[in-house]
Amino acid sequence: MSLSLTFAGAEVLLPGQGLVREEISIADEVITEGAARAVALDGYIVLPGIVDLHGDGFERHLAPRRGAMKQMDEGVIATEAELAANGITTAVMAQFWSWEGGVRGPDYAAQVFAAIANMRDRVVTDLVPQLRFETHMLEDYAALPARMADWGVSYLVFNDHLPHDRLAAGRVPPRLTGQALKARRSPEAHLALLQQLHENGPEVPAALDGLCDTLRAQGVALGSHDDRSAQDRADWRARGVRISEFPETVEAAEAAKEVGDPVILGAPNVVRGGSHKGNASALDLIAMGLCDAIASDYHYPSPRRAALMLAGSGVLDLAAAWALVSSGPARVLGLTDRGDLSPGKRADLVVLEADSKRVALTMAGGRISYLNGDIAARVLR
Structure with a gap:
């Protein structure tokens, strides 16, 4: 009430x-x-209230130890408690569909979305499911739109986390054995899968064109993750993929802003003062006016801390800084009733x-x- x-x-x-x-x-x-x-x-x-456009910090609540928790509803409740304790009133829960397997595999995604759907009306925070889909998983393209409709998921972001440089050079990717164990594969089977997905590369652009057409017709909001160049952003935009999550370079962020595509940056990057991967500093991009929203990414306290830090340091006034975690992300999601x-x-x-x-x-x-x-x-x- x-x-x-x-x-x-x-x-x-x-x-x-x-x-x-x-x-x-x-x-x-x-x-x-x-x-x-x-x-x-x-x-x-x-x-x-904070509108969090992208967060996967819920993984530790839904699967605190691999294979130990089978009932996810309690994990959703625990996630909401952390969201609320950090001032988040609308939360996009970003779940992988990835070759990485385990808590990022397709079967696990189905369980997560079922738990979110089951609990959304039982919690206070507005929970919005988002699917993060690996682009080179061509065999999954045909089933994806129907599965998203069944899950009630209307927001998808494309990722490509394959170690292409190493695979192209015939080298073993780092952390292969650990990844394989998480995916419940042998290291040899995992490497063979990565090589197969890497070899899908030439077929991916045309397949993406068709998939994006289908998803947009279905009313799905589309975003890209880790744009590296202006050409990356142009390619995605041509497919109707308008949201740019965590662009890695100034060039990519500028290309998005020039055509009015929303740019989302990571709040932990702001709080830390730079990217842990050596990409463009979110602080610098915000100071340049190349940001529409900042999101929790993997750490739910960070949006509040980032906005307050931006205001406290004089990069933005409080109204502009707080808009990056409230009205800005609400606009990106088309939520005109909040922000x-x-x-x-x-x-x-x-x-x-x-x-x-x-x-x-x-x-x-x-x-x-x-x-x-x-x-x-x-x-x-």
């Missing part, structure tokens, strides 16, 4: 006004002009302690998903 409340005394981030000390009310699951009961929030900051605290929008918000900037309260659709510390007595009295 949604609450009917007016938060008073807090600083509130309002569209077009920045951070102002003003009352904000919620009722019937939306931001409204007035509500029944006032809650004093002196010493707190009220911000739009800021305008009247009539969904009551998705996060309340931070003004001094520590820790999350004290998270609400999604006017329902509490997280409540902590002294604020609990004020809200629940």
Whole structure:
């Protein structure tokens, strides 16, 4: 059940006004002009809820130890608890369909999407499934659209994580034995599979053209992962793949922005001050205006920390920094009902302690998903 409340005394981030000390009310699951009961929030900051466009941090909740957990519903609940504790009110859960096997294999993907579908109406956070599909798995193309429809998945991002340089040179890829064990294959069988997929390369572009046509007709939003060049982005855009996740170079990010394709960057990259793989710094790309949204990637605390760090360091003001984790990603997903605290929008918000900037309260659709510390007595009295 949604609450009917007016938060008073807090600083509130309002569209077009920045951070102002003003009352904000919620009722019937939306931001409204007035509500029944006032809650004093002196010493707190009220911000739009975080819309996380890409996160796979849920893997450790759904499969904390390989083969140990068979019931995923509890893992989805545990994931939501972490999402809510970090101010995330809409979460894109990015699941692999990959030759890597194990928790990234096709069969496991089916289990994950079934668990998300089973639990979506039982949790407060809005959970959005995303499929990350490896481009060279040509044998899976024919079945993919129907399986996505069955799973209720309408967001797909293409990946290619094959070690092409080593395979082309006839060299053994790094970590082959560990990967093979995770996939429950012998190292020899795993290497043979990688070589076969690598050899699919010449057939991939035309196959992708047809697959993207089918998926777009099905209403699936499409993105590419790790664009390396302007040509990469142009090739994807020609297929209707508009979203650019984590471009690896300034050139690729610039190519996306020039034609209005949304650019998503990793929040851990921002917090760390650079890419752990030596790619373009997200901080630099944001300073250059080449970013529409930042996402948790593998670490759910990072979107909040990244936005606050951008504001604290003066790279952006708070409104612009927070937009990268709220209204920006909402626009990318086409979610016009959330992303800021305008009247009539969904009551998705996060309340931070003004001094520590820790999350004290998270609400999604006017329902509490997280409540902590002294604020609990004020809200629940």
